[in-house]
Amino acid sequence: MSPSPEILEARTELDAIEQMHRAGMTDGLPVIVPTEDRVERMLLGVSLDPDVLLGVVGPLDGAATVEKVAINAVMAGCLPEHLPVVVAAIEAITTPAFDIGAVQATTHNCAPLFIVNGPARGFNGPIAHGTGALGAGHRANAAIGRAVRLVLVNIGGGRPGVGDMAQLGHPGKFAYCIAEDEDNDPWTPLHVRRGFLPESSAVTALAAEAPHSIRVRVQTDRDAQQLLRAAGMSLASIGSNNVQFGKGNVLVILNPEYAAALADPDIAEVQRAIYESAWQPTALLEEIHGDTIDLRGDRMHVVADPADILLIVAGDGGGYSAVVPTWGGGPHGSIAVTAAIREHDVCDYSGVPS
Amino acid sequence: MKLLSPAGISAITDVSYGARAALDPGDRVGLLANSFPGSVDFIRAVGTELEKRQGRRDFVFREKGGIRESTLTLSVGAVDTLADRCDVVFAAYGHCGSCSSAIVRDVIALAQRGVRVCAFVTDEFADTALFVARSAGMSDVPIVWLPHPMAARSAAERADIASRVADSALAAIEGVRDVAVA
Numbered sequence: 048m049s050p051s052p053e054i055l056e057a058r059t060e061l062d063a064i065e066q067m068h069r070a071g072m073t074d075g076l077p078v079i080v081p082t083e084d085r086v087e088r089m090l091l092g093v094s095l096d097p098d099v100l101l102g103v104v105g106p107l108d109g110a111a112t113v114e115k116v117a118i119n120a121v122m123a124g125c126l127p128e129h130l131p132v133v134v135a136a137i138e139a140i141t142t143p144a145f146d147i148g149a150v151q152a153t154t155h156n157c158a159p160l161f162i163v164n165g166p167a168r169g170f171n172g173p174i175a176h177g178t179g180a181l182g183a184g185h186r187a188n189a190a191i192g193r194a195v196r197l198v199l200v201n202i203g204g205g206r207p208g209v210g211d212m213a214q215l216g217h218p219g220k221f222a223y224c225i226a227e228d229e230d231n232d233p234w235t236p237l238h239v240r241r242g243f244l245p246e247s248s249a250v251t252a253l254a255a256e257a258p259h260s261i262r263v264r265v266q267t268d269r270d271a272q273q274l275l276r277a278a279g280m281s282l283a284s285i286g287s288n289n290v291q292f293g294k295g296n297v298l299v300i301l302n303p304e305y306a307a308a309l310a311d312p313d314i315a316e317v318q319r320a321i322y323e324s325a326w327q328p329t330a331l332l333e334e335i336h337g338d339t340i341d342l343r344g345d346r347m348h349v350v351a352d353p354a355d356i357l358l359i360v361a362g363d364g365g366g367y368s369a370v371v372p373t374w375g376g377g378p379h380g381s382i383a384v385t386a387a388i389r390e391h392d393v394c395d396y397s398g399v400p401s
Numbered sequence: 402m403k404l405l406s407p408a409g410i411s412a413i414t415d416v417s418y419g420a421r422a423a424l425d426p427g428d429r430v431g432l433l434a435n436s437f438p439g440s441v442d443f444i445r446a447v448g449t450e451l452e453k454r455q456g457r458r459d460f461v462f463r464e465k466g467g468i469r470e471s472t473l474t475l476s477v478g479a480v481d482t483l484a485d486r487c488d489v490v491f492a493a494y495g496h497c498g499s500c501s502s503a504i505v506r507d508v509i510a511l512a513q514r515g516v517r518v519c520a521f522v523t524d525e526f527a528d529t530a531l532f533v534a535r536s537a538g539m540s541d542v543p544i545v546w547l548p549h550p551m552a553a554r555s556a557a558e559r560a561d562i563a564s565r566v567a568d569s570a571l572a573a574i575e576g577v578r579d580v581a582v583a
């Protein structure tokens with residue numbers, strides 16, 4: 048291990064946890080104390096040298112080395128097999144187009160959401176995509192999402208009221224990670240649509256609000272079209288950033304039943320149908336918001352192009368799907384970024400003390 | 402027990418703004434508005450106050466172009482152009498998290514090119530502005546605090562606030578710290 052990390056000392060495990068709380072190094076919940084042994088074991092999850100720089104995390108512009116990320120992953124409760132997903136997530140959010148410094152500093156409530164695709168959903172988790180996948184109770188989803196949050200705090204300086212100026216925030220700031228239900232996806236998986244091979248694994252990051260539920264009775268082809276209208280209209284909530292800024296990406300999460308009900312699964316047509324309902328009239332926006340937004344044309348759509356609406360399948364069958372509005376701000380307009388998850392023969396760490 | 406620190410290390414070295422010259426009547430002065438609502442009114446009012454104190458001058462005015470752009474830092478080319486054309490730049494204003502971050506980074510980029518600067522940020526975002534200043538490598542970059550909110554005020558109120566902060570802004574470009582909130 049490189050000698051770079053500072054060594055902290057504490058009398059007991061509980062003292063160490065309290066010390067880290069006082070130093071602002073936690074998310075408010077107790078952490079696993081990152082001892083050298085635990086970090087060594089965590090590093091066995093990736094075939095990267097500890098001093099490899101994954102990216103720079105704003106607004107503090109701290110260096111996210113593999114070792115520092117592993118320390119935060121230990122604190123989050125990750126297993127070594129979760130680390131490749133965490134590493135990819137850090138690479139995604141530190142891609143300049145993600146604008147992580149601004150995502151952290153904005154007063155908007157967004158948090159990076161991570162969508163995992165490919166074989167890593169299984170052997171790096173399993174990462175849940177079914178019942179309650181964005182809720183509590185899924186170890187890999189929670190630990191991976193939390194590890195990234197701790198990196199944002201400790202390396203990126205995203206502490207509430209200083210580096211993280213979200214005026215309210217949302218619970219996804221603890222952990223916000225889901226896999227796609229590729230078996231029930233009527234299209235190719237999200238990462239393939241974004242240029243990756245089907246046999247590869249990848250994580251897609253998006254600066255997102257909390258999911259908003261949509262419920263539509265879906266029994267006929269006509270109902271399926273109403274579902275897409277409802278998704279579009281839900282995305283175009285009059286107070287949302289997306290309908291005011293009209294750029295970047297937004298996300299629609301269809302449950303497997305809704306996805307199966309779509310009569311025409313051509314994804315471009317589905318995106319077009321959502322887009323055509325995802326707008327507000329300029330006159331109404333002007334009435335509500337005055338001159339605080341830049342209005343264009345006679346209507347403002349939530350994104351610039353139908354293809355900017357991301358679609359995945361997740362959740363359980365039944366009546367509820369979700370739309371996920373996004374920040375919509377920043378130099379690149381809050382676009383999604385996808386990064387590859389490095390697959391490798393994970394070391395056998397079964398004999399290494401945990 | 403021993404534990405490893407999760408904190409990141411920044412490769413950026415802090416370089417002090419230091420003490421710089423006072424505004425001279427011959428200086429070329431830039432007024433940068435980030436296009437947050439009311440920022441154009443305000444920065445022009447600051448220009449008016451400077452003229453009251455030192456006589457008429459031709460300002461270099463630049464606006465970012467719209468509220469969506471207020472969260473963006475200036476491009477390297479735009480910073481270079483402003484630095485070529487100005488000896489001093491006043492920039493307004495930080496009024497949210499991302500736009501405060503952007504405007505502090507803008508004035509630091511200008512100050513690093515030798516321009517004397519002052520950013521205006523509302524007091525609600527003082528912690529963010531100071532944090533970003535440290536992160537971006539100039540923890541003492543001149544900032545004058547404005548009462549929050551500015552955007553909801555009338556143009557007359559913004560002009561009144563400009564009159565009250567103008568002297569602080571003039572002191573700030575010299576590197577005078579701890580200037581008062583209007």
